[in-house]
Amino acid sequence: MRLLFILVLFIASKSFVYAQTTDPLLTPDVENQKKWVDSIYDGFTLDQKIGQLFMVQAFSNMGLRHENIISQMVTNNHIGGIIFSKGDPVSQAKFNNTLQSAAKVPLLIGMDAEWGLSMRLDSTYAFPWNMTLGAIKNNKLVEKAGYHIGEHCRRLGVHFNFAPDIDINTNPKNPIIGNRSFGEDRDNVTEKASAFMHGMHQAGVLSSAKHFPGHGDTDTDSHLALPTIDFDLKRIDSIEIYPYRRLIKEGVSSVMVAHLNVPALEPQNGLPSSLSKHIITDILKEKMGFKGLIFTDALNMKGVANFSSPGDIDLAAFLAGNDILLISEDVPRAAQKLKEAYDSGIISEERLAYSVKKILKAKYKVGLNNLKPVKLDNLLADLNRTEDDALYQKLMENAITVVKNKGDILPIRNLETKKIAYLKLGDDDGSDFLKGLQKYGKVHEVVGNNLDEVIENLKAYNTVIIGFHRSNDNPWKSFAFTNKEMVWLYEIARTNTVILDVFVRPYALLDLKTLENVEGLVVSYQNSPFAQDASAQVIFGAIQAQGSLPVSIGNGFVAGNGLTLSSLSRLGYAIPERVGMSTEKLNKIDAIAQRAVDEKMTPGIQLLVARKGKVIYSKNFGKHTYDKNAEPVKFNDMYDVASLTKILATLPLIMELEEKGIVSLDTKLSRILPDYVNSNKKDITLKQMLSHYARLNPWIPFYFATLDINKRPDPKYYRKESGGKFTVKVANDLYMRSDYQDTIQKRIKDSDLLKSLHYRYSDLPYFILKKYLEKHYDKGMDELVQDRFYQSLGANHTTYNPNNIFSDINIVPTEIDDYYRHQKIQGFVHDMGAAMQGGVGGHAGIFSNANDVAKIMQTFLQKGFYGGKRYFKPETLDKFNTCFYCDENNRRGVGFDKPQLSDTGPTCGCVSMSSFGHSGFTGTYAWADPEEEIVYVFLANRTFPKAGSNTLLRENIRTDIQKLIYEAIID
Known part of the structure; x- marks a missing residue:
């Protein structure tokens, strides 16, 4: 049976072949790179070689005791990299400089910064989430977002951004991906991921496509348990694997392997993909020809940690073909297990050199052969620039999507005939949206203690704009309508002309049984001040509506839908740099x-x-x-x-x-x-x-x-x-x-x-x-x-x-x-x-x-x-x-x-x-x-x-x- 499975796997996996023709870790001065890599490797002891395989999680907000523990890992366990997590940028920069000065070979620094450093750090810039970028038709703008995020990473001494997330989110109930995905359409996801990746590369930051072989169609969080991707090979190849082939061809720096149970790809029942030699070595490396770095997803996640004990998991991950063991639960124990395997011949010198030299190549590529400490002067200002605001604003303007426009209600014309009310739903602030609307017309906020009171108050108006506002703090926040809000929406729409504008992920609309009585439907994706202001401009025709849905939202609206509405040439509102002016000089x-x-x-x-x-x-x-x-x-x-x-x-x-x-x-x-x-x-x-x-x-x-x-x-x-x-x-x-x-x-x-x-x-x-x-x-x-x-x-x-x-x-x-x-x-x-x-x-x-x-x-x-x-x-x-x-x-x-x-x-x-x-x-x-x-x-x-x-x-x-x-x- 096992032989039959392997045969089927071999035949089916032929379609995975899309070999990477060049090594994404090589630099133009390949000879000097090779000399540096070889000289460093040749000078390593076995412990130092093994230490390079570990990237350890560090926090800049956990105090001196934590910093001492991490510093000891650098000096005693010779770890090769740090993945920084929560904290603030100045503290991280100081901690980073301290760790780098303690390392014999400079550390490879990574971060999860999918939408910017703010994914982990306070006082840093938050760019739009991938789902928002997925609504943008102009991929050059997505590339620019990748570039700006890359610049921020580089400024903070971060060499590896674990992005882009190229999961195709075909399951609306996915608890961990959702807004982190560019959407449900494989081609759109691939195009956006490619653009984002190239932007980061232009900024000198290495990329990481994740979560291989695809975490988009599951309703289980791999941080808590092992999700199952229960599809056949044809489906996985045509959907989940599809964007990896393109990014591998275009030079993605690394791939992060998820903790998933994928029966179609791995014969051993319940074996996480991050520990599967079939998935990592046979498919990713050999069949797909990937030559870049391979990371495990965090090894402290329950999706893999429940499989075996610390140390054994690390060894299994390395034997499966991973190069870097991310966030090991027990580095000393794992290092000892790897050393014992080396001594017993389970791990050959060739296998060890293969991964360690790849890691060293990556270090050379990001300039760690000539390490410079992170400069603290103007750090916060450099991570929160006016040009970032200008880009964010442009991204939101291009993302906002008009899905329905019955009777050409949008953009709003003939202001002399309009009596407009604004009603806020949701538990977050909508004041910037209201202020934006009021720049264009007489828009009054209507409130009431109950539905009857609200409906009575709305009788004085002939147009009702309903804004649905939920927290913009992170992409995992609650986004759904409450039962009460749905009832209010249905009843108000039944008796009024309504424009519904949702400042949350589009999936919120799946819960609405009908949108028949809603004349205008706008998806604004996020509840940031810029999103609110840009959406008001779209509604009144100061800017075009040009986004398209990255996912399907029910009621007949599918991914790719989006109406293009022309501008009415009303005054818009923007950052000076958007129109060739300097904020600094204007100030x-x-x-x-x-x-x-x-x-x-x-x-x-x-x-x-x-x-x-x-x-x-x-x-x-x-x-x-x-x-x-x-x-x-x-x-x-x-x-x-x-x-x-x-x-x-x-x-x-x-x-x-x-x-x-x-x-x-x-x-x-x-x-x-x-x-x-x-x-x-x-x-x-x-x-x-x-x-x-x-x-x-x-x-x-x-x-x-x-x-x-x-x-x-x-x-x-x-x-x-x-x-x-x-x-x-x-x-x-x-x-x-x-x-x-x-x-x-x-x-x-x-x-x-x-x-x-x-x-x-x-x-x-x-x-x-x-x-x-x-x-x-x-x-x-x-x-x-x-x-x-x-x-x-x-x-x-x-x-x-x-x-x-x-x-x-x-x-x-x-x-x-x-x-x-x-x-x-x-x-x-x-x-x-x-x-x-x-x-x-x-x-x-x-x-x-x-x-x-x-x-x-x-x-x-x-x-x-x-x-x-x-x-x-x-x-x-x-x-x-x-x-x-x-x-x-x-x-x-x-x-x-x-x-x-x-x-x-x-x-x-x-x-x-x-x-x-x-x-x-x-x-x-x-x-x-x-x-x-x-x-x-x-x-x-x-x-x-x-x-x-x-x-x-x-x-x-x-x-x-x-x-x-x-x-x-x-x-």
Whole structure:
């Protein structure tokens, strides 16, 4: 029977043949490598040779006694390597240096760092798990992940990363592999493993394919018992063994053999694969031609430890063909057993030399012929780099998978029609997801003590986003829905339009009996902050959806499924390095902004920088006021943006009408407003007005005429309560006569023109245009901009008169007025002329935050396209961004400010001439540069408590920051 089995095995194993043509442990200077290996080996005693076979587990967090034990093994047992486990990187580096200095021949250092050093060490970087990488179509990104992990290993003095895990996880109930696998499809697993391996090799770190012959289809943890892989040879060859053939051909450094019972490959019942000569020598080495190192899996695992006693297990593993005995339970006893076997002729010198010299070749390959200690300086910083964040972010963006998209619910469009709720399921934090969603639309978190309460609360919304959040600490954490959560999901989906986003391994979805009533299904794989933020961007179309399922998830969704959704060109959020900027250089901005706050140029600042459609810097400084108990500036706090209103409100409305042919840049004032037919301004064109080249006065202090002899609001024009003619609210408890609007317009119409034609900045065109726009549409400016722009843009914190909608806690005060309204101005426009129009001016009155201003500026930068909607044609933007009077020493575009023509002006002098923007009296500034694709927004309330001297302008704070932005460009 045994002979028959061996014959069958021999015939079937022919298909395993995929010989490694080169030795993966050889270096280009093979002659020098051989000389070094031979000289070291020839100088060894038998004990030293045997000692090289052991790789011992060490911890950097177990104290001096443990360190002494390991050090004694190095000196007394001559062990060849260390596999470091838990601890912290600095302690490990110190311990590593100590052990290396004690070793006669430098130690080969290994670690389990499948998703980075954080698999074992705190204070180190965690890259996405293999299951997440398995969703990425671009294998070059997976290769880059392997490279970054390899760099971290190398920096910490680790030569061998026991990765990639190439188990094909065809069993969803696998308790130990799961997220550590690239998925269930053998070809995808093989491609990903190959890419990951090559990345590590490029970083100079050796690889290890595991767990041979395949640990993916079992529901038993080999740490606790011996799993059985009960398939025939054809299945094992075509699935489990498949990726090993490819990686062996491509030069994998080592293979780790699992503790598995594989009856189809090993005739002895219950013999672990790690002790099987048939599996290791006959198949892996001879039939598959593998020439690299062969590791046992840890010999203290119950899957093998229960088979025999310590020492005997080690001897059996070596005789089976393993080169390195990993985590022996008893090194001295095992070494003695090996020595006795050598002395009795069971182990030949040739066999011993074969393994030891392979180990020495590996040591030479990683540079241990010229050992250098691990440097401690900047170690933590080197293991937690900005470029790692940039890569992680890109990996998550490419992994997130849209599985279902009924009715094209994704990405979310038409924000003006959406009322969106967010409901969190799971026991982990989802705040980054919610914050990410709220950057794009009005998304409210809905909570309730019971299902009925939640369903009632959801009636106010037409779209419900459910986030399922479980711990991201490690890949073995619980990932399943509870029965209660499943009931809630079914009932909510039955009565609402639902987008379900799961931030766990895809297998969680297998428990759901139906997804029929779920319109949108997104798999985000992990619950890290980057994953949450990237998923929010996918849902709103700031980035593409391009991942595919690495495993099947039931309900008809199988591995490989994944819908590709195009971007809607909304602003995304990214690490500066993603768009060719330097985080380190951008951070220099902080000092200038903080100086402005510290020196009381302004109480607080909101700052935002975007490039290539990505917000890469968004920070807040200071407080709402100088009061020590004042509110710190927050992301969604709203500022009076003053004259930015001109380009954020009036100009888009005029551009729209010009594009439709209702007006042109050459349209004269008398045509759009017949009142001006007999005025001295009748022939002024839109182009002249908006270019500030029309001989108009800079401003008219309309409010002066409404003050009494004591310079207080005259009762003739104001009341403390609304009623009758007194309906125009200019501040708290202060209402102006509504008929005074006509007086304002008449004064403008009748005002004298400047004596000479030259560039002179003026607010008056925007008073005039406000009147025209409201007359044309028969609707207020505040309604017009909301209906036509802000709501669909998702500019939800941009509005006139924010105190009608928002709490004062979110509105930054602008001034303590002691000359007109005589009160703190908060939520009311600072500009007096705009206040006299009920807070709705064409030149001032808009309140906003930096994020919303950036959306509008990005729309301009993208030539009128944003969020999947075209607001203007590109040629319209080009026309209004033209300096028609540059030859007359007037830098202005049509509405937009432009860079200076001489030495001084509104910019740092380092921007392109195609750039455009505007500034505001309250300290605000917004600028866009098409050539560098940069948007820069600076919001401040430098007018608080008094407008006074404009130190912010005099000290060039805004333009100095702009200069730093351009200095931060690295490509």
